[in-house]
Amino acid sequence: MTEITTTAAGDKPAAIRLTTRQREAIAGVLFVAPDAIGLMLFIGLPMLLALGISVFEVDGFGGFKFVGLANYLKMWGDPLFWSSLRVTGQFTLMLVPLLYVSGLGLALLVQRTSKFNTVMRSMFFAPQMVSLVVVALVWQLMVVDKLGVLTRFAASIGLGGISFLGDPNLALFTVTLAAVWFLMGFYMLIFLGGLQDIPKEYYEAARIDGASATQSFWFITLPLLRPTSFFVLLVSAVAAITGAQAFDLIYVMTKGGPANSTALLISYIYQQAFQYSAFGYAAALATLLVVLLMVVTVFFFFLTRGGRFDYE
Amino acid sequence: MSSATLSRSQANVVRLVWMLVTIVLAVMAIFPLLYMLSIAFKGPTEVFKSNLIPSKPVLDNFIYVLTEVPFWRYLINTFIISAVVTVVALFFHTMAGYALARLKFPGREAVFLAMFSTFLVSLPVIIVPLFILVRSMGMLNSYAGLIVPAIFNAFGIFLLRQYYLSLPKELEEAAVIDGAGYWRIYTSVILPLSRPIIAALAILFFLANWNSFLWPLTVASDQNLWVVQVAIANFKSQYAASWNYTMAASTIVAVPMLVLFVIFQKQIMDSIKTSGLK
Numbered sequence: 001m002t003e004i005t006t007t008a009a010g011d012k013p014a015a016i017r018l019t020t021r022q023r024e025a026i027a028g029v030l031f032v033a034p035d036a037i038g039l040m041l042f043i044g045l046p047m048l049l050a051l052g053i054s055v056f057e058v059d060g061f062g063g064f065k066f067v068g069l070a071n072y073l074k075m076w077g078d079p080l081f082w083s084s085l086r087v088t089g090q091f092t093l094m095l096v097p098l099l100y101v102s103g104l105g106l107a108l109l110v111q112r113t114s115k116f117n118t119v120m121r122s123m124f125f126a127p128q129m130v131s132l133v134v135v136a137l138v139w140q141l142m143v144v145d146k147l148g149v150l151t152r153f154a155a156s157i158g159l160g161g162i163s164f165l166g167d168p169n170l171a172l173f174t175v176t177l178a179a180v181w182f183l184m185g186f187y188m189l190i191f192l193g194g195l196q197d198i199p200k201e202y203y204e205a206a207r208i209d210g211a212s213a214t215q216s217f218w219f220i221t222l223p224l225l226r227p228t229s230f231f232v233l234l235v236s237a238v239a240a241i242t243g244a245q246a247f248d249l250i251y252v253m254t255k256g257g258p259a260n261s262t263a264l265l266i267s268y269i270y271q272q273a274f275q276y277s278a279f280g281y282a283a284a285l286a287t288l289l290v291v292l293l294m295v296v297t298v299f300f301f302f303l304t305r306g307g308r309f310d311y312e
Numbered sequence: 313m314s315s316a317t318l319s320r321s322q323a324n325v326v327r328l329v330w331m332l333v334t335i336v337l338a339v340m341a342i343f344p345l346l347y348m349l350s351i352a353f354k355g356p357t358e359v360f361k362s363n364l365i366p367s368k369p370v371l372d373n374f375i376y377v378l379t380e381v382p383f384w385r386y387l388i389n390t391f392i393i394s395a396v397v398t399v400v401a402l403f404f405h406t407m408a409g410y411a412l413a414r415l416k417f418p419g420r421e422a423v424f425l426a427m428f429s430t431f432l433v434s435l436p437v438i439i440v441p442l443f444i445l446v447r448s449m450g451m452l453n454s455y456a457g458l459i460v461p462a463i464f465n466a467f468g469i470f471l472l473r474q475y476y477l478s479l480p481k482e483l484e485e486a487a488v489i490d491g492a493g494y495w496r497i498y499t500s501v502i503l504p505l506s507r508p509i510i511a512a513l514a515i516l517f518f519l520a521n522w523n524s525f526l527w528p529l530t531v532a533s534d535q536n537l538w539v540v541q542v543a544i545a546n547f548k549s550q551y552a553a554s555w556n557y558t559m560a561a562s563t564i565v566a567v568p569m570l571v572l573f574v575i576f577q578k579q580i581m582d583s584i585k586t587s588g589l590k
Contacts, residue, residue, distance in 0.1 A: 021416070027494035028417030035408035036423055038464035042442065043430045049441035058444075109334050116331065122577045123338035126345060129573040131523035133541045134562040137548060138344045141351065141555050147360040149347065181344065186584065193585040235432075244434035248525045252545050266436045273440045274530065282440045289437055297432065 047290065053283035071284035081285065083260050084268035087172060091264060092240040094176045099236045100229070102180055103187025108217075110188075111195055121192070125185035132182065132245055136252035139178040140165065165254055168261035175249055175262055183245065187232055194228030195221070234300045241292055242266060265289055348566065351559035359555050373560030382535075383543065383561065390539040393455065393528075394521035397462045398514055404463065406510065409472025410502050414484065415494065424473070431466045435526055443530055453534040461531075462521060468513055471583070475509045476502070512583040515576050519569055540565045 018026070054071050056064040075081045106124050110117040127135065142150045143164035154162055164174040198221065206216045222229075239245060243266030250256060256263030256271065263271075265285065273282035351359055353369040361367075377383050411417070412424050435442075442461060451457030483505070487497045503510075525541040532538065538546075544561045573580060 024415050024494070025417040028411045028415030028420065031407040031411035031415065031494070031498070032417075032420075032423055034404045035464060035469055036427070038404065038460075039427055039430055039466065042445075042461045042464050043433055043438060044426075046438035046441035046445055047433065049445060050438065053441055053444060106337070109330075109337070117334075120334050120338045121581065122573075124341050125577075125581060126342050126570065126573065129519065129569045130345065130566045131525065131541050131569075133523075133525050133545050134348070134566050135344075137544065137558055137562050138348045140548075141559065142344060142347060144360075144555075149362070152362070181341070185341070189581055189584045196585075238432050239434065242434050242437050244436060247436050251525075251529075252548070269440060270436075273443070279440060279444060286437060286440050293432065293437065 050283045050286045050290065053280055054287050055284075056280045058277075058279035058283075067280065071281045072288075074281060075284065075288070080260060080263070080268060081265075084263050084265045087261065087263055088241060088243075088265045091172060091176060091246065092237060094173065095179060095240045095246075096233060096236050098176065098180045099183055099187050100232060102184040103232060104191050104225075106184060106188040107191035107195055108221075111192065121185075121188070124188055127182050128185045130182075132248035133252055135178055135182050136249045139174070139181075139249075140253050143174055166258055168259045171254055171258055172262050175246065175253055178249055178253070179246055182249075183236075183239075187236070190232055191225070191228060194225050198224045230300065234297065237296055237300070238293060241296060242289060345566070345570070348559050348562055351556055352563040354556055356554065356556055373556045374564065376557055377547075377561045377564065381543070381547070381561075383540075383564070385536070386538050386540045386543040387564075389537060390522055390541075393458050393462075393539060394518050396459050397521045398517040400459075401463045401465075401468060401517055402510055402514060405468040405472050405513070406503060406506060407498065408469045409476050410498055412469070412473045413476035414481075427466050427469055431470065439526065439530060446531060451531075453532050453537060455537070457531045458528055458537065458539075462524065462527060468517065471513065471586075472506070472509065475506060479505055508579075509583070512576075512579040515572060515580055516583060519572065519580075522569060 053064075055066060055068055057067045057070070058064055110120045110124070130138075142148050145151060145163050145166060148164070151162070151164060154160070154164075162170065165171050202220050202224070203216055206220055211219070243250070243264045246264060247266050247270070250262050250264060250267050251270075254262040256267045266289065269282045269285045269289070272278040272285065346364065350364050350366060352373055353371075354361075354366040355368060355370050355372070358366060358368075408427075412420060412427075446452060446457050446461060449457075451460070483501050484497055487501050492500070523541065524539075525545065528537075528539040529542050529545070532542075540561075544558065544565060547561050548558050
């Protein structure tokens, strides 16, 4: 490694004389270089490339033809694009609140430190250990029409004859449920981390003043959880919009169907790129996704007055 | 009603109900996993019967998956890729984390900010340009293509930097007085001190790579390079009706990670809990 030679050279006064500060700076740059270059090459560069590729028409063999803004203009008249945008919005609006409530709810449920709660936490978190492909397969099996265990459960409570993945009005909700089941343990832990940081004295004081558990929750827990809430809402919203987890689920469970009712923007991008080799159009759509992502982030920071993580 | 006004027996009832609710929800949470196991041991005629415990548990499904499909090959591929990514990533991330926390160099804050800004960029967002980039590097359908782009993510760097910021400086200073160079300090002071966090991150990285699907699916169409997740996703479309085979394959893929979780649950959950903020 180059680091060895640098430091070794520094150790020998005979080599080029460097001040301690210079040696530290050189070591620092070299230590950070592999990751910095890697991140730049495999995350930074692709983001710039998306913008670049989006003004070309790319064929399956890597031939590029400059088309200007045509790929962006194409979106306007593309009903499947609009539909994927709407589905992404619906998915986000379902997923984010459900994750917030389930994550916080579970955290409150198992908040107290005890052997029992430790086991319960592990059970809630266990789904996270399984891949999304497996999650998708198991859920698909559970909701098989007529025969699946959830389908039959639904029938037993008077919801007979429903098709969880076959009904365009229901399929996205089913996928969302699978996603919530998979993710809730993760957000439970994030909330547990946040709850731990709230000083116990506040609850003591409130109890002495005669505050009920509900009052303690609204006036102590929720306000003091603000930094955690902000983090959870931002991360889950970004995950929902970009399809970070949903992509795998949808790819395996529904392939975007029925009738495109579960085709997220990201699913549509993937289809355009890897099924139709329309890389230019896909890159334009991906650029739009990045813009959306930035809008949401800025919106959150605005909402929380500069993303204030600290308590007031 | 405030808890202070509750009598002892009432408080016990409340606690009991609370525990019952928790147990019911927890069982619901792991039900799909139990269901997967159940079907994996069921014969083809029993798949949709409502009994959770198979009346005659069979190993046929596992034998079928492991003998009729080159599943071993997929398992080995996945293991190699996950292990290499984990080791290289930890090597790079500890170096970067140490430098960002402890070494002063020009542009350090800018580098950290730039790294941090990639935190919210998930793979789907850049998959199209990343694919084109990797293709132009000639890495499609190769282990390099599967491994190299998976190494770099800001999460690990970020956690390690925070960890190193919290370490006492005295130990390094002693090493500096002894005339140790920075590489020596890194290998003989920093790395040994970071054993617990390295262990936790190693599990998380291995897990994430074992479970990853989108990138292997996109970069390697060559069946010899398939990882298990791609294999079972394809498996289903091949044997659409044979849920017992699909669940057996899923079980083979999921169980190692669940075992890992049972052993290391404290480390895994603690490292996620602290990753939130702070």
